[in-house]
Amino acid sequence: MIKVFRAFIQKEIYHILRxxxxxxxxxxxxxxxxxxxxxxxxxxxxxxxxxxxxHAKDQTSSKLVRHMTSSGHFNxxxxxxxxxxxxxxxxxxxxxxxxxxxTDFSKDLYTYDPAQVQLIADGSDxxxxxxxxxxxxxxxxxxxxxxxxxxxxxxxxxxxTRMLYNPLLESAYxxxxxxxxLILLIISAMMTSLTIARxxxxxxMEILLVSPLPPLLIILxxxxxxxxxxxxxxxxxxVMGYFIFGVPVTGSLVLLLCLxxxxxxxxxSLGTLISTTSETQQDAMMKSLIGLLMPSTLLSxxxxxxxxxxxxxxxISHIIPATYFxxxxxxxxxxxxxxxxxIFEVSVLLFMIVAFLTLTWKKFKIRLx
Amino acid sequence: MKxxxxxxxxxxxxxxxxxxxxxxxxxxxxxSFKVAKGEIFxxxxxxxxxxxxxxxxxxxxxxxxxGSGMVAGFDVIHDYExxxxxxxxxxxxxxxxxxxxxxxNIRFFGGIYGLSKQEIRxxxxxILHDLRLSEVASKLVASLPLGWKQRLAFAISMVHDPDIxxxxxxTGGVDPMVRREFWEAIYEAAGHGRTIFVTTHxxxxxxxxxxxxxxxxxxxxxxxxxxxxxxQFGSQTMNDVFLKLVR
Numbered sequence: 001m002i003k004v005f006r007a008f009i010q011k012e013i014y015h016i017l018r019x020x021x022x023x024x025x026x027x028x029x030x031x032x033x034x035x036x037x038x039x040x041x042x043x044x045x046x047x048x049x050x051x052x053x054x055h056a057k058d059q060t061s062s063k064l065v066r067h068m069t070s071s072g073h074f075n076x077x078x079x080x081x082x083x084x085x086x087x088x089x090x091x092x093x094x095x096x097x098x099x100x101x102x103t104d105f106s107k108d109l110y111t112y113d114p115a116q117v118q119l120i121a122d123g124s125d126x127x128x129x130x131x132x133x134x135x136x137x138x139x140x141x142x143x144x145x146x147x148x149x150x151x152x153x154x155x156x157x158x159x160x161t162r163m164l165y166n167p168l169l170e171s172a173y174x175x176x177x178x179x180x181x182l183i184l185l186i187i188s189a190m191m192t193s194l195t196i197a198r199x200x201x202x203x204x205m206e207i208l209l210v211s212p213l214p215p216l217l218i219i220l221x222x223x224x225x226x227x228x229x230x231x232x233x234x235x236x237x238x239v240m241g242y243f244i245f246g247v248p249v250t251g252s253l254v255l256l257l258c259l260x261x262x263x264x265x266x267x268x269s270l271g272t273l274i275s276t277t278s279e280t281q282q283d284a285m286m287k288s289l290i291g292l293l294m295p296s297t298l299l300s301x302x303x304x305x306x307x308x309x310x311x312x313x314x315x316i317s318h319i320i321p322a323t324y325f326x327x328x329x330x331x332x333x334x335x336x337x338x339x340x341x342x343i344f345e346v347s348v349l350l351f352m353i354v355a356f357l358t359l360t361w362k363k364f365k366i367r368l369x
Numbered sequence: 370m371k372x373x374x375x376x377x378x379x380x381x382x383x384x385x386x387x388x389x390x391x392x393x394x395x396x397x398x399x400x401s402f403k404v405a406k407g408e409i410f411x412x413x414x415x416x417x418x419x420x421x422x423x424x425x426x427x428x429x430x431x432x433x434x435x436g437s438g439m440v441a442g443f444d445v446i447h448d449y450e451x452x453x454x455x456x457x458x459x460x461x462x463x464x465x466x467x468x469x470x471x472x473x474n475i476r477f478f479g480g481i482y483g484l485s486k487q488e489i490r491x492x493x494x495x496i497l498h499d500l501r502l503s504e505v506a507s508k509l510v511a512s513l514p515l516g517w518k519q520r521l522a523f524a525i526s527m528v529h530d531p532d533i534x535x536x537x538x539x540t541g542g543v544d545p546m547v548r549r550e551f552w553e554a555i556y557e558a559a560g561h562g563r564t565i566f567v568t569t570h571x572x573x574x575x576x577x578x579x580x581x582x583x584x585x586x587x588x589x590x591x592x593x594x595x596x597x598x599x600x601q602f603g604s605q606t607m608n609d610v611f612l613k614l615v616r
Contacts, residue, residue: 003483004480004483007477007480008477008481010476010480011466011473011477014468015466018468018509202462202463202467203460203462203463203464204465206430206458206460207459207460208481209430210429210453210456210458211458211478211482212450212454212483
């Protein structure tokens, strides 16, 4: 039986090696996705263009402007002369932020009257606008403290914040776990459902079923290579996360890899379930993309926080395996927790495996009758 | 049963009132027939007459609703797993892996039928030599002309020396020259005592069979040698016989 199984696996390896697209998805996609998330998709900004409408035109106001640009995050694009010019920069897309300094800015600043500065941002990109305004506000407060040594109000609450587990608020700490969850899902679930659907579509499944191979062995032979490959991918992403973006694994690496395997099996059982309901590769592809990839990307808490979602979507997010796996990954990698803290998430994944396999088995039996 | 009585003692296939129902619909309705060892048995019928369902029962893919049958000495209801080791199968869809080379295909199918490395090597050499494919042994199957592929698929379906080979419309889409060659290969296989169970859409091919059965709406309406069938229906060709039955 082992000999037969080896012949089967060998054939699967030929398929994978011969198909450039499969290879690209297997190894190109994880690398590309990590690099894109890491370097391109970020709310951090450098050299944002700022337009300044300085009504005051005195020493203090130019000091403020210098202060803003000293950080390296802002770059003065244009000095405006009238209110009418404010929108021009936004329309042409050359400006990210406009700061308006009123005429009596310095007078107010030194005479206990609240000094006012207006910030105008492009609300059509809310995330960016928020980040810019936040940062500009910090810079202006900073400037105020410098200029005006003693606090305006001696009874201030000094807030000191500390970000646990991710002190620098690196976005990589979020996207590395998320990417692992997605890539493993795509490879394990989508690729296996595709490869099984391909055998059906090309008619070779008939030949396999007529052969003495037990059906269970056919399924195992189809999924085993992908289980191994997705595991390699998980390690690849972890290594890239660690060396390129400095994402640590503070918890047990062994536990992490074991649970990666559990998740891979969850995804594989989902993939075989999809394949029992699809006759063609296109069918399997559509089901995987719409039924798996889209909800997992949008509703797993990877991109949008779960707590701010409408209740209905929160319910859906609870039936997505990736939701639990991302929690597990963040727990082990960032918070360094042991199994006892994530036992609920692990149990849910195990339950899902049993449920998917039962459904697959039922479907399979019906087909044989 | 007029076919070659001497051989009839050894049947490869024997079915008795074999029936398959899907809910209310009866796809195969109490068919009974015997196929002798080494016989070329043509299994004809219009699309939807129940040919494929009947064949699926004989190959162990589908469980009969009622009736009984023996294929290659094993019971179709209880021992269908054993049947699978004694039969070969080639389907109407092209049934090799296009993205594997000729050699890799032979090795794979030899492997899943449990042949040893040495046996696989011998089989590979024999097939490559018989089909004159040695030069393209390391080429992808996808690059071969359709006729070659069909011949190769037929050879590979017999890689484990099965007692019976089921051919489901094996010559679909190939030109007359290749069909002729294909039938020569069928005769050769039958000459070695192998039973050939073949479905086809080409009624001229029915003439090449030792005996022919014609299925209409789940039942076998006629079964005899092509010559006897033509006599019985007063027709010149098998095509005529078929049309008379199906209408």
